[in-house]
Amino acid sequence: MRSWNELETGSFFDANARERAVGMVDKGSFTELLGPLDRFMSPHLPVLGTAVEFDDGTVTGVGLIGKHPVFVISMEGKFIGGAIGEVNGAKMVGSIRLALKTAEELKAAHPDDYEERRPMVVISFETGGVRLHEANAGLLAHAEVMDAFQDCRKKLPVVSVVGSKVGCFGGMGFVAAATDVIIMNEQGRIGLTGPEVIEQEMGKEEFDASNKALVYRTTGAKHKYIIGDCNYLVEDKIGAFHAALADVAAKSMEEIEGMRRIGSLKLVQEQQGLVKLVGDMQPKDSMDLWKYYGNEDPAELPEMTTEEFLKVVKRRVRP
Amino acid sequence: MALQTLEFTFKSEATQAIAKPWSHLGVTGSGDLEVLMEKKDLGGDVKAKVITPVKGFDQVWERMLAKFVNDTGVGNVSIEINDDNATPIVVYMRLRQALAEAQAEEAE
Numbered sequence: 364m365r366s367w368n369e370l371e372t373g374s375f376f377d378a379n380a381r382e383r384a385v386g387m388v389d390k391g392s393f394t395e396l397l398g399p400l401d402r403f404m405s406p407h408l409p410v411l412g413t414a415v416e417f418d419d420g421t422v423t424g425v426g427l428i429g430k431h432p433v434f435v436i437s438m439e440g441k442f443i444g445g446a447i448g449e450v451n452g453a454k455m456v457g458s459i460r461l462a463l464k465t466a467e468e469l470k471a472a473h474p475d476d477y478e479e480r481r482p483m484v485v486i487s488f489e490t491g492g493v494r495l496h497e498a499n500a501g502l503l504a505h506a507e508v509m510d511a512f513q514d515c516r517k518k519l520p521v522v523s524v525v526g527s528k529v530g531c532f533g534g535m536g537f538v539a540a541a542t543d544v545i546i547m548n549e550q551g552r553i554g555l556t557g558p559e560v561i562e563q564e565m566g567k568e569e570f571d572a573s574n575k576a577l578v579y580r581t582t583g584a585k586h587k588y589i590i591g592d593c594n595y596l597v598e599d600k601i602g603a604f605h606a607a608l609a610d611v612a613a614k615s616m617e618e619i620e621g622m623r624r625i626g627s628l629k630l631v632q633e634q635q636g637l638v639k640l641v642g643d644m645q646p647k648d649s650m651d652l653w654k655y656y657g658n659e660d661p662a663e664l665p666e667m668t669t670e671e672f673l674k675v676v677k678r679r680v681r682p
Numbered sequence: 683m684a685l686q687t688l689e690f691t692f693k694s695e696a697t698q699a700i701a702k703p704w705s706h707l708g709v710t711g712s713g714d715l716e717v718l719m720e721k722k723d724l725g726g727d728v729k730a731k732v733i734t735p736v737k738g739f740d741q742v743w744e745r746m747l748a749k750f751v752n753d754t755g756v757g758n759v760s761i762e763i764n765d766d767n768a769t770p771i772v773v774y775m776r777l778r779q780a781l782a783e784a785q786a787e788e789a790e
Contacts, residue, residue, distance in 0.1 A: 415710065439709055441710075441714070
């Protein structure tokens with residue numbers, strides 16, 4: 364594997380799950396839990412004749428950012444599209460529960476300076492959702508992860524990191540939306556039904572999945588950043604994600620709660636306001652919304668580098 | 683339908699052990715594979731276990747692995763491969779990369 368220094372300056376988009384996990388935390392601090400040597404693999408795939416992977420497509424482990432233990436869950440899109448089955452789903456849930464247990468232990472051991480040691484859960488999504496080979500177990504895993512998020516609420520931050528080839532779709536799109544903070548690079552995409560599936564079900568007139576510019580305008584990070592679904596838009600460097608995570612780790616739980624999208628009556632009302640706005644204005648393209656939020660020349664935005672974009676972009680102001 | 687498990691043992695002349703106790707490389711992606719190498723006292727032998735969905739290529743696997751063992755002179759190594767339809771040349775390349783990883787000093 365590339366060294367930590369190379370990973371920090373390297374592309375997040377091009378990195379595999381293990382490289383992302385190692386590079387997003389402080390140098391030399393990552394310890395993998397249930398790594399390849401443990402051979403914790405799906406029992407369902409062999410009987411179906413589908414290839415297996417030693418880590419079941421998800422790297423889990425713990426590292427440090429400053430004094431904060433960071434529980435990392437990193438999905439590998441090259442293995443069955445990063446889909447979630449029984450084993451990698453259980454690895455996700457187990458990691459979050461371990462973070463909660465660690466939080467309780469640290470609170471007891473360091474009551475005075477717990478805040479600076481407060482653990483964090485970081486999930487690097489690269490997935491289309493449920494692994495259809497083991498669909499019931501995969502769906503159950505989604506529910507258990509959401510449940511575990513609720514247990515973390517106001518105790519420790521759960522952060523989504525999205526910036527890999529497959530994006531974050533299907534049930535995991537819901538899961539990402541239920542986390543406290545979302546960090547993306549420009550290539551990052553979040554959605555529920557993937558573009559190809561929408562085209563297949565509703566027709567090319569509804570959504571042309573071969574039109575990559577349209578796909579990125581609708582599901583991509585710049586749109587999510589303007590609408591407010593994405594909290595941090597960063598350069599495509601693993602180090603940039605590392606820095607954004609350090610920024611989150613330093614915030615109070617109250618500030619972090621304020622970055623959420625869903626999870627309270629007030630937030631539901633805010634989302635309903637967005638639904639009403641879309642109903643009233645009937646936008647034909649994301650650019651209509653970008654213009655509504657004060658971007659005079661929305662067609663320019665997709666062409667800009669992340670740096671240029673961040674300088675000029677106008678975002679939805681949260682009530 | 684079910685996955686195939688192939689197991690081979692190779693006698694190695696040179697028996698050069700790997701530096702790390704174990705090492706992992708690659709992803710079981712379409713047309714690709716992952717390799718797990720472990721240093722083990724096998725009396726100089728190389729043991730290989732391949733899990734693959736592909737049927738009817740047992741001899742090709744055996745020859746490719748034998749070539750790898752002969753070309754590199756490794757010994758006392760257990761090799762485990764999870765394959766997803768990799769071509770022979772990809773198998774050989776990944777094995778060489780995995781060996782390089784197993785021998786590498788940890789860079790800064």
